[in-house]
Amino acid sequence: MVSFEDIEHARKCIKGHIKTTPLHHSPHLSEMIQGSVYLKLENEQITGSFKVRGALNRLMTLTKEQASRGVITASTGNHGLGTAYAAKKLGISAKVVFPKEASRVKMEKMQKAGVEVIQDVGYADIESYARRLAKERSLTYVSPYNDPMIVAGAGTTGLEIVEQLGNIDAVIVPIGGGGLISGIATVVKVMSPHTEMIGVQSEVSPEVYESWKAGHWVDAEESDSVAQGLMGGVEPDSITLDIIQELLDRIVLVKESSIIEAMRVLYENENLIIEGAGAASTAVILERADEFQGKRLVAVVTGGNISEDELVTLLY
Numbered sequence: 001m002v003s004f005e006d007i008e009h010a011r012k013c014i015k016g017h018i019k020t021t022p023l024h025h026s027p028h029l030s031e032m033i034q035g036s037v038y039l040k041l042e043n044e045q046i047t048g049s050f051k052v053r054g055a056l057n058r059l060m061t062l063t064k065e066q067a068s069r070g071v072i073t074a075s076t077g078n079h080g081l082g083t084a085y086a087a088k089k090l091g092i093s094a095k096v097v098f099p100k101e102a103s104r105v106k107m108e109k110m111q112k113a114g115v116e117v118i119q120d121v122g123y124a125d126i127e128s129y130a131r132r133l134a135k136e137r138s139l140t141y142v143s144p145y146n147d148p149m150i151v152a153g154a155g156t157t158g159l160e161i162v163e164q165l166g167n168i169d170a171v172i173v174p175i176g177g178g179g180l181i182s183g184i185a186t187v188v189k190v191m192s193p194h195t196e197m198i199g200v201q202s203e204v205s206p207e208v209y210e211s212w213k214a215g216h217w218v219d220a221e222e223s224d225s226v227a228q229g230l231m232g233g234v235e236p237d238s239i240t241l242d243i244i245q246e247l248l249d250r251i252v253l254v255k256e257s258s259i260i261e262a263m264r265v266l267y268e269n270e271n272l273i274i275e276g277a278g279a280a281s282t283a284v285i286l287e288r289a290d291e292f293q294g295k296r297l298v299a300v301v302t303g304g305n306i307s308e309d310e311l312v313t314l315l316y
Helices: 004-017 027-033 051-059 064-069 078-090 104-112 123-137 148-164 179-191 207-214 239-247 256-270 276-287 308-315
Strands: 023-025 036-041 071-074 094-097 116-118 140-142 170-174 196-202 250-254 296-301
Touching: 004 051, 004 148, 004 179, 023 148, 027 036, 027 256, 027 276, 036 148, 051 078, 051 140, 051 148, 071 078, 071 123, 078 094, 078 104, 094 123, 104 116, 123 140, 148 179, 148 239, 148 296, 170 179, 170 276, 179 196, 179 239, 196 207, 196 276, 207 239, 207 250, 250 276, 256 276, 256 308, 276 296
Parallel strands: 036 296, 071 094, 071 140, 094 116, 170 196, 170 296, 196 250
Antiparallel strands: 023 036
């Protein structure tokens, strides 16, 4: 498991390399629930998502020998970008196994950052393939979520949230592999125990939801989602499943149409260009506005690595 102290230590390690991202009040969403909605804008983080927090924290723990051999990871985009940034900062060679079907914008960004992008398999197989290559090539595998150092780094987002805002009724966080929500929940349940922790996945990519509901890992069927960053499932032995089981109050599923609508709302009302995974937390508010009436909410906007052209094409 990951402790609150682990997350505080992670912040000290990565502090000089990342941004403290803004907590933005949304008048439009606040009016919708007759309460207060704040958006934690991790899209404004270096590399355009929260993922760099965990990647930096993990790579900083490598031995000299591990660093000299290099690292490999599996990513639908944002973790790869975070790893690329961290590797370049620390002078480490990095490779990223990237799904065949994933975003070209993210792939090009990773290539520009100087990592080798390997596109041999689809979403479901990138982690097992990356682990195999790591073994064959004597590289260190950097999990996107199944690693205490990754979770601790991601959890620094939670420290910022509770320091930026008091009396929070609920924090809503998108779930892919669960690293971010595991870290944030670890912080929130220590610093603001009354705050409800709500996870969100797409209806078409519900593996963590089904696993949480069953109390053990479930191999749920997945189909293509506009929230690509939440796709790919989770390893059966992931540490995040235990943390989620212990600390989350609930996980909800949202429709694909609601994620697209959330992207539109954020674009038109907040002037934000947000990818599908990053908009999933806002989709919860759109679908469940009635149950949040009068509440003080934080929706974590996990990333914005989509071009405006791609967004406009999707929306209109």
